[in-house]
Amino acid sequence: MPADVSKLSGGSLIIAWQLKDKNVLIVGGGEVAASRIENILIADARITLIAPRSGLHLQTKEYIGATSRITYHDRTFAGPEDLEGADMVLTAIDDVEKSREICAMSRERKIPTNVADIPPNCDFYFGSQVKRLPLQIMISTNGKGPRLAHLIRKKIEDSLPEGIENAIEKVGELRSKLRERAPGVGGDLSKKRMGWMTDVCNTWELEDLALLNETTIDKLLNEGWEKDRVPNAEEVIPKAKRAGQIQLPFSLLVPITVGFFVGVACTAVAVHRLGSRR
Numbered sequence: 001m002p003a004d005v006s007k008l009s010g011g012s013l014i015i016a017w018q019l020k021d022k023n024v025l026i027v028g029g030g031e032v033a034a035s036r037i038e039n040i041l042i043a044d045a046r047i048t049l050i051a052p053r054s055g056l057h058l059q060t061k062e063y064i065g066a067t068s069r070i071t072y073h074d075r076t077f078a079g080p081e082d083l084e085g086a087d088m089v090l091t092a093i094d095d096v097e098k099s100r101e102i103c104a105m106s107r108e109r110k111i112p113t114n115v116a117d118i119p120p121n122c123d124f125y126f127g128s129q130v131k132r133l134p135l136q137i138m139i140s141t142n143g144k145g146p147r148l149a150h151l152i153r154k155k156i157e158d159s160l161p162e163g164i165e166n167a168i169e170k171v172g173e174l175r176s177k178l179r180e181r182a183p184g185v186g187g188d189l190s191k192k193r194m195g196w197m198t199d200v201c202n203t204w205e206l207e208d209l210a211l212l213n214e215t216t217i218d219k220l221l222n223e224g225w226e227k228d229r230v231p232n233a234e235e236v237i238p239k240a241k242r243a244g245q246i247q248l249p250f251s252l253l254v255p256i257t258v259g260f261f262v263g264v265a266c267t268a269v270a271v272h273r274l275g276s277r278r
């Protein structure tokens, strides 16, 4: 039977774009540009910023002064020569015509472009973002309701357990130490490594993972990976350290959060159906 793809439409491709050391041109220096700068700096890219000094937002000024990763030009956009070497173009200016012009020029050069607030001139949209690095969560309403994206972000932020970023960081350290012991890509060793990592993540609570350090990571690898088993957190983390942690009910938070959003989605569908019957 052919797959039903009728509902696979109307969304975006949400990806974690790797921009390290790429060149991003930002045109405009207001509040929106400041938020674009923050997002691009997080991605370790270099920024060329073109905007007259007189229109710079305080936050933009602070970013310019704080890092050599921003090359600042105190002027308005000059023309196609400003697009030279750009891997991405973002405009955040209060001049719709100029924005459209810049967009046309960059699209001619096949440079991915976002024009703040003008969806037809965007090759990609920005979303509302939870930033608890290395965790990032992007919320997109696919252009339907940016303010709602902001409000949904707040709800997700409130539902995330404290210290979740530490757990992710420590899992990253564990994975890289495991790779030193079991290197390579593909093949049986790789399968075994992935299986073991999956079992550790499934078995351990986030708050226990967050307590890992260099010594306990080695212990987990010695007692676990080397012996083809997954030890309990109690075996690896000293009792006193576990006793000192705040017990976060992550196992409860996940179903509650998922339940909440399923509820919101069902209500929205019901309201929409009622509305369309009138």
Ligand SMILES: C[C@@]1(CC(=O)O)C2=NC(=C\c3[nH]c(c(CCC(=O)O)c3CC(=O)O)Cc3[nH]c(c(CC(=O)O)c3CCC(=O)O)/C=C3\N/C(=C\2)[C@@H](CCC(=O)O)[C@]3(C)CC(=O)O)/[C@H]1CCC(=O)O
Residues within 6 Å of the ligand: 035, 114, 115, 116, 117, 118, 119, 122, 124, 125, 126, 127, 128, 129, 139, 140, 141, 142, 143, 144, 145, 146, 147, 148, 149, 150, 153
């Ligand atoms: C999420 C966020 C990220 C960011 O920009 O960083 C973002 N807009 C945010 C806020 C916001 N923007 C607007 C309001 C006023 C209230 C309202 O209109 O709802 C507020 C609310 C506020 O400021 O709180 C006005 C607005 N925005 C767009 C239009 C044009 C249109 O709809 O046609 C208009 C109407 C202009 C008009 O009416 O004239 C278009 C876009 N805005 C997007 C992103 C993309 C789709 C995002 C998605 O799919 O959800 C998209 C398509 C393109 C883009 O810009 O990338 C950020 C919240 C960050 C946060 O706080 O967490």
Ligand SMILES: NC(=O)c1ccc[n+]([C@@H]2O[C@H](COP(=O)([O-])OP(=O)(O)OC[C@H]3O[C@@H](n4cnc5c(N)ncnc54)[C@H](O)[C@@H]3O)[C@@H](O)[C@H]2O)c1
Residues within 6 Å of the ligand: 027, 028, 029, 030, 031, 032, 033, 050, 051, 052, 054, 055, 056, 057, 075, 076, 077, 092, 093, 094, 095, 098, 116, 117
């Ligand atoms: N997507 C969003 O989240 C969102 C939210 C609010 C506003 N906006 C829209 O984004 C745009 C920017 O918003 P803002 O609040 O940062 O505006 P702003 O007026 O504070 O800043 C505009 C900036 O663009 C600069 N500028 C104007 N023309 C220029 C040119 N030709 N070359 C270089 N720089 C130029 C100005 O000097 C100023 O720094 C507006 O169109 C606004 O409607 C988008």
